[in-house]
Amino acid sequence: MTTATRTDDSGEPPVPAAPDPVPGITVDSVARSFGSVRALQGVDLTAPAGAITALVGPNGSGKTTLMLVLASLLKPDAGSVMIAGADPVVHPAVVRRNTGWMPDTLGVWESLTAREILATMGRFYGMDRDRVRSRAAELLEWQELSTVADQPARVLSRGQQQRLSLARAILHDPQVLLLDEPASGLDPGSRIRLRDDLKQMAAAGKTILVSSHVLSELDEMADLAVFIQAGATVRVEDLSQEGAAGGRYLITALEAGALHAALEHYSIAYRTEGKRRDSVSVEVDSASEAADMLATLVGAGVRVLSFTPGTSRLEAAYLELDRRRPAEGPASFSGPDAGRAGTAPRPGPRPAGRGTE
């Protein structure tokens, strides 16, 4: 399953451009507690229409709680939320009509078929029978679930259930998409598909907010990253500008000796990487400095095989945040995962009650 064939088949995703563009998501110092646990304590976020906004943070940082507030399921204790121009507390029906929510739990009616689930949900959104039927068929086709569409949902694989969940979320053609860990449990091919689908929908003018642990994946599609930690926004990174990409770059050359010699000749600090020791990494301050360095090395006769950013910008930002966290984080925070966030971020099973395999 490659992206190319799929895109060729389906042409454009069955999500049309919005008839009249509405503002995306605005979250202003939202707080929410569960008893003594302060899940959110001051989240600010702006997700513009036509862009993919990544919601990044360690386990227990409040990502899912924020998603639930945005999906009009939880009332914030303080602060304000506007989704597609409506406040979910005041006008939940308006928000619901304009919002598609894909929860991090796989909510599937096990004995219903994929087609029935879509048809039922469509009618809950007030779509008439014929429209629901054609829309369901179209989405099942789009998500390549047509062959299993009439089997009970319990026989679907996790990836298929995940794709069904996405189809359900966009069933009523919402303006705003809230996706909570949409890629968890997906195989690499499905992840690439999901990424491309979301990009296409964003290009069609949708507002998309995605939370994920897989930073490299978010890095490839997100235009904006909002970092939250201990229930508060700690950093907002604009990923759409390529200019300022500093950080560590990984260089691989055909002959390691020549590369080392060249770097030493230009007094560039490096450290060897990789098992075969033919790669090195260097620290640069900006993208232009990196380009200059590459030109210098090639000019010096080093046969460079690859010259790539060692870590994604999102990853770099996340790790930088993590390094600062013990000093900056609120001392009172004692969430279940507070201690775990210090290690390298990687996708993994969430703590309790998740249906991950």
Added chain:
Amino acid sequence: MAMDTKPQESAVRPEGRLGWGTALGNVIQMELRQRLRTRSWYVMLAVWFVVIGLVTWGSVASYNTLAGDDLFFGPGRFVFEAVVGFVLFFGLLVAPAMSASTVSGDRAGGTLAIVQVTLATPGQLLTGKWLASWIAALGFLVAALPYIVLAVVLGGLDVPGLVVFVLMVAVELGVICALGTAVSAIVTRTLFAVVATYLLVALFSLGTLIGFALTAPLTMTTVPANQAVYPDEQPLVDEETEYDAAQWEPLRCTGPMVPQEVLDTRSTYWMLAANPFVVVADAVPHPEKPPYDPDDPDTWAPDGIMTSISTGVRYLQQPPEANVECAHGQLIDDDDDLPEEDSQDTPVWPLGLGIQIAVAAALFAWGRQRLVAPAARLPRGTRVA
């Protein structure tokens, strides 16, 4: 694939809510589809059919044995009331199983929140789930119909009695399903919701008895009464003269007033009225008892279970004076329009059903509140999704 992806005008009402018809139909269809695809419903239905069959056979057989050869009339009423009692009893056991996991199960499966973010309102969702569980429970009543009809046919009983009985059991199943649905929305854990619903059913069917028995002594009151004077001589039982009960009754009251202790159950009989068995038994019309011996109009057949229950509870509505001879120095006169005659005819089932509906409605409102989103408060230890 060529597709029309333009958003079209939808069936959403201007205010952004779904119409009740669409919402209820959708919830019921979804619920029933899932129930009909689970094997347990059919297994329970089969077990039910066999058990009610056994009860019918057993009550016919035992009546025939007891009555022996002196069978002047069919076992109709006796068997009918026994079968009726068991159908209601098993119905009370089945209805919680049909209803008490409906919302909590969705919550556990993560599907509740997905419906909550649609345009369906909490009231529509809960009502639809209640109706669906009621329909599923009514399947059991339908499965029992052959036996009920058989019992009616055996004794040539009245059709109105049959109709009223089936209707009242259906209503009782609806009340229990409403309790179960509401509890499943209130309580977080599925198992606890089922147990709590069974406890509510027990409260109505056993708790009402216990409550009435325990509070009865508290209703003790005193009624001033004096002595009754009976006829000096007992009248001879003469084959030729007609039996006259009046000859055995006291002639007059005499002597000083003495306080007599007596229970005044008028303030507590409502507890018994709320019992599902009482509601059904009392609503079923009781035709004139057929004479036990067709040749002798003064004999009568024994009451069935349901008739006895109804008569008993109606008797408790009487003022305490009815149980004391010569209360206030007056004879109880059948000719006078005394409360005794009235209360014997005052049905208790509207009161009982009213109490049940009030409890169910209160729980239902509470359950609906639990489904309102965005939620301000969450029960401890729960996730929305």
